[in-house]
Amino acid sequence: MDCSKARDLIPRYCNGELDDGTRRQVEKHISGCPDCRTEIEQERSLGRVLGQSASDDPPEEYWGSYNERVRSRSRAAVGMLWRMGSIPGCLAGAFSGLIYSGVFLWLFLGHGLRSVHSAWLKDTLVALILVATGVVVYLTGKALLTKANRRVLPRYERDESSLKRAIAANPALRRILIGLLMVGYVGISVFSTFLYTGMWGLVRWLPPNWVINALRAMMLIAFTAGIPGQYVMTCGYMDGYIHAFEWCQKHRKYLLLLKVWLILVGIAMLAVGVWHLTILVR
Amino acid sequence: MQAGSADACDFLVGRYRKSIYRLARAMTQSHDAADDLSQEAFVQAFRRIRQLKKPESFGPWLRKILVNLCIRHSARIVPASLEDHETESPESPSADAERSMVRDRVRNAILELDPAERAVVLLYYMDGLKQTEIADALGCPVGTVWSRLNSARCKLRGRLGDLIS
Numbered sequence: 516m517d518c519s520k521a522r523d524l525i526p527r528y529c530n531g532e533l534d535d536g537t538r539r540q541v542e543k544h545i546s547g548c549p550d551c552r553t554e555i556e557q558e559r560s561l562g563r564v565l566g567q568s569a570s571d572d573p574p575e576e577y578w579g580s581y582n583e584r585v586r587s588r589s590r591a592a593v594g595m596l597w598r599m600g601s602i603p604g605c606l607a608g609a610f611s612g613l614i615y616s617g618v619f620l621w622l623f624l625g626h627g628l629r630s631v632h633s634a635w636l637k638d639t640l641v642a643l644i645l646v647a648t649g650v651v652v653y654l655t656g657k658a659l660l661t662k663a664n665r666r667v668l669p670r671y672e673r674d675e676s677s678l679k680r681a682i683a684a685n686p687a688l689r690r691i692l693i694g695l696l697m698v699g700y701v702g703i704s705v706f707s708t709f710l711y712t713g714m715w716g717l718v719r720w721l722p723p724n725w726v727i728n729a730l731r732a733m734m735l736i737a738f739t740a741g742i743p744g745q746y747v748m749t750c751g752y753m754d755g756y757i758h759a760f761e762w763c764q765k766h767r768k769y770l771l772l773l774k775v776w777l778i779l780v781g782i783a784m785l786a787v788g789v790w791h792l793t794i795l796v797r
Numbered sequence: 798m799q800a801g802s803a804d805a806c807d808f809l810v811g812r813y814r815k816s817i818y819r820l821a822r823a824m825t826q827s828h829d830a831a832d833d834l835s836q837e838a839f840v841q842a843f844r845r846i847r848q849l850k851k852p853e854s855f856g857p858w859l860r861k862i863l864v865n866l867c868i869r870h871s872a873r874i875v876p877a878s879l880e881d882h883e884t885e886s887p888e889s890p891s892a893d894a895e896r897s898m899v900r901d902r903v904r905n906a907i908l909e910l911d912p913a914e915r916a917v918v919l920l921y922y923m924d925g926l927k928q929t930e931i932a933d934a935l936g937c938p939v940g941t942v943w944s945r946l947n948s949a950r951c952k953l954r955g956r957l958g959d960l961i962s
Contacts, residue, residue, distance in 0.1 A: 526946065532927045560961040561953060564903055565922040572815065573828065582810045585839045 516544045521551050529558045810839055813856060816924070817863055823919045824867035824912075826904050834870055838863040857934045860924075864916045864935060871912035899960060906956040914949040917942055 521544045527533050528541045545551045764770070817838060821831035842849075842859050849858055907915055913935075920926045920934060928946070932939045954961065 526950070527928070530921070530925070530927065557954070557961050558950075561950065561957070562922045564899075564957060564960050565907070565918065565953075567900065567903070572819070578814065581814055581836075582807050585810050585836050586806075588836055589840050589843060 516540050518544075518548060518551055521545065521548070522554055525551065525554050525558055529555060529562065806843055809855060813859055814839075816856075817859060820860065820919060820924065821863055821867060823907070823923055824864070824915060825870060826908050830870060834863060834866045838866055841866075857930065860920075861934045861936060864920075868912040868916065871915070902960070903957060906953055909956070910949050910952060914945045914952075917945040918949045918953070921946060 521541055524533060524537065524541050528538060533541065545555060814835065818831055818835045821835045821838075822828065825831055825834065838859055841862050842855070849855060907918065910918060916935060917931055920931045921928070926934065928939050928942045931942045935942070
């Protein structure tokens with residue numbers, strides 16, 4: 516072994532990290548090499564000097580209250596997040612109730628938008644209201660989850676509003692979500708595929724506004740089941756599809772293409788639904 | 798512990814608090830910062846306890862959380878001057894002047910290291926960890942530990958040459 520190799524190994528030699536064979540080789544080398552012996556002395560000396568620089572421990576009374584301070588700090592962290600979660604939660608709950616009871620009835624009964632003559636403006640208004648409702652429902656759900664987690668999770672983890680965690684800890688919530696998901700995804704798939712392809716004639720007796728609003732309600736159910744982004748996106752898609760469908764009624768050669776596309780979308784949504792269900796059931 | 802027992806949390810705090818405080822103190826050279834960061838490390842560890850795969854590696858995991866906190870703290874805070882250390886230190890005024898001076902020089906030399914190098918040096922020389930253990934604790938390759946240690950060693954020898962020769 517030469518000096519360069521030995522010097523690489525000296526720190527680990529001093530720290531007792533070498534295997535027996537390598538340690539013996541280093542010892543053999545340093546027995547005949549004064550420079551490497553000095554290197555070892557310096558390494559040990561550096562360790563001693565650094566060790567001596569360690570500060571004295573604080574007095575015993577410092578440790579007396581240490582555990583309690585860690586505990587109160589954990590509680591404070593939880594409390595802060597909980598307070599932050601509860602204020603928008605309460606606001607969201609109140610606003611959500613208002614929207615459900617008022618705006619939806621207004622839309623579904625078909626009186627509210629009668630005075631608006633532009634179809635695009637009407638659709639935009641509906642989309643905006645639905646997106647606002649979606650945001651509100653999302654905030655409410657988040658606040659409720661935080662509250663549920665606070666009840667069922669261990670003390671140090673209650674500040675997390677993770678849906679997965681709440682589901683894992685709460686069988687009733689899991690059952691409700693599975694039900695909502697099944698209704699939501701099956702509903703979306705049925706409406707977005709068969710309605711526009713084969714079953715359109717069966718529900719033709721419904722006024723178109725009702726059908727469109729029923730579709731949107733289904734989106735809302737899917738959203739409530741925990742996929743807010745998907746809800747907002749799907750709302751946009753559905754509006755697009757509705758316009759595309761209306762356009763295709765006039766240009767019938769593209770209708771088949773749209774139907775095929777909608778079937779594919781339906782299958783994809785069903786697959787995502789099954790995937791989400793497997794996460795829940797697992 | 799992973800079920801959230803308060804007694805288990807108390808037990809773990811009791812078991813690791815001194816070593817964690819010492820490491821934080823060595824990293825920051827400040828009692829106030831060590832007090833704050835060591836408690837924060839416990840709070841974060843308990844909050845994320847479910848991420849801990851092996852309960853027996855709680856100690857290294859806690860140390861890793863603390864080192865990351867200290868590195869972030871060092872990036873925010875300009876290292877305090879020597880005099881500040883002394884006013885913060887619980888050391889008695891009658892402590893030996895020469896010993897105190899040597900200690901201050903060493904502390905300054907440690908403080909002047911890059912925070913990542915400082916963590917490696919302290920874990921190696923003060924906690925007596927092996928390089929593989931340091932790599933685990935810091936979540937970096939052993940080669941990185943080795944190079945940081947070498948670089949820090951060269952700097953320390955340059956600054957403290959007369960103390961170690």
